[in-house]
Amino acid sequence: MDSIEYRNQLEAAIEAARAAISIPPVATGDSDPASREAAIVALDHEAIKDDAQFGALLGQLTDPSEDASLRFTILGKIQSLGFGSVSFGARRPEWLAALRTMIADPDPQLRSAVLDCLSIQKDAQAQSILLNGLKDPAVAVVPPERALQLLANDIHTDAYLHARNIIDDAPSDAARLEAVRLLAADSESVPLLEELLLDQSELPEVRRLAIAALHSLDQATLHEHAHTILMSDDEHPDVISTSLMALVHNDAAPRDDLAPRVDELMDHSSAEIAGVAAQLSTRFSSAES
């Protein structure tokens, strides 16, 4: 297609979009959900700057008797208005205070989204509540795997002990996985991660996460274990793949005695494994040249 034809096509699409633009309804005080939602969506930055408007928004957001879907829209809209906003800085204290009142909100989706917003900002109150929930599941506001995910936003919380306890006695596979993920930031967990990696009775997902964790924590140790795994004839294909990838990205080049095995893996029936093996084989060439 030549440029002129292409330009004509684009301009036609733009014209069609322009004709289809509809002006959102102005809020008339209607109480039906659709009108109220449209009014929220139509808000602009003035809603942050105006004390009464912002206060009213927070009031609706934090009111558990309000429609949950509307509250979710308000949450997203305020986050959208606040994204990269110079003027939102002044609103941040009251915004965080409002969110903190929602940590135990009756709506689970809102609760999780609010905790996410607070955890990303390393809010101490949110962290404390999440840690208490790991200590005592009776007071937990989110499932343990979600709590661990959220606590991972700040590696300085005291979550490592809870994560290790969950690995020993996990309420679910999901919780165990998140516990392994969190321990990737804990240098004292290297021996535990090694144990998980080398245990062939472990879920492959757990062993792969252990590889990813050791990739962050201890490249040299991972190098040795990945080498051993790849030399074995009796390993899960997913663990082989992740071990190959780990050596592609390891600080140290693979040892020469691994080369014949990598050549074999390049003929693997799985095209994906063969592909990563081919990537790793180039590191041998670099090592030789």
Next chain:
Amino acid sequence: MTASIEIQFNNRADTPYVGFAAAPCRIRSIPAKGPLDVKLASAGTVGKVRFYGLGAAPGAATDTLALTLPADGSWVSFWLGGAFGSPSIALGDAAVSVTASWATTPLLSVPLMVRIRKNANKLTDSERDRFLTALVKLNKQQGGPFQIARDTHAVNSVAEAHQGPAFLPWHRAYLISLERALQTIDPSVTLPYWKFDEPAPNLFSAAFVGFWTGPYMPMVFNPTNPLQLWSISGIPGVQRTPQFPPDGVSPLQRSEAYCMAIGGTTYSAFQGLEKDPHNNTHARIFSSGWITNSATAPQDPLFFLLHCNLDRIWAKWQWLQNRFGQDPATSYASASRIGHNFQDTMWPWNGIVASPRPPTAPGGGFPESPCTAAPGPMPTVASMLDYQGKVRPAASLGFDYDDVPFA
């Protein structure tokens, strides 16, 4: 004695990468018995090139170019760019053949790459994996360019890069700086874009930026995906909860045509896309995750693909409206804050840490490229507009999009 011929793309040795924009090139022969008349043509299997004449500035595009190589071995300058619609997949799938005027068989064929930013959902497996491999390697460099990119977009970038007309130019510079860092690892890599008004099931898959099985579930990566090793502060994984299915589009998402329609013909209207779709995509299309907060968004690889799409929409608007900075009144908008005026240098690359600029400036000057000298170590807002060198050829920034022509 047989003539031997050398071509330098971008007028430099060992930089066989061009975009769609006309790039300065040169050709010479080792002296032979007399001048040599030759014809240059595109000879690639995938990537194709066009020629923009001889001399000091590019002319009209042609499929071949005839020139005479002087007997004394001096260089002959010419202009060349990728053919719109025919980008490369890898280095060497594009080539320039040189054929003597009396012959039918080329004397030689010189490989290059028409290196273009592409739709992430349409990348080949090889392109995708090369990009992810380079990105994971970059992230692994402690204190390296990726850490600098994260630090740059944290709190201090709010006033410098948002809520003002420099939003688009600043993020263009930000993307280029990351892309150049990726190209030091693998020069064939470009930043792909997430075309967020279309379904992108290949992008939102376990082979690429991750697949999700439910709200607040961790992103799943294939055992052969380099992103399974992605970590932030040592913790592997990506936190992201989309409000749309992996093979769908959020009903809240604005179409590209809508952005253009709202944007009109002047930048003062067009810059409204910062609010929508930009802010909405960050904070409403996703209900949680790093991408919902400006300080943590760069922790998620998807952030760069999101911004690459915004930049592409701007580039397309620029092409449609011919707004490359030749008239700041229509190509740009007036500003009231430092860092947003047309000739302001941009933080952090300007290194200025005195008020009203932020108190720190991560990284150093703007990274160089082997393919172009632009924009220099301290880019201005203005230097981001003429990214294809249409007003001033030397201003070309060394990138192009697969759906934005040069000519």
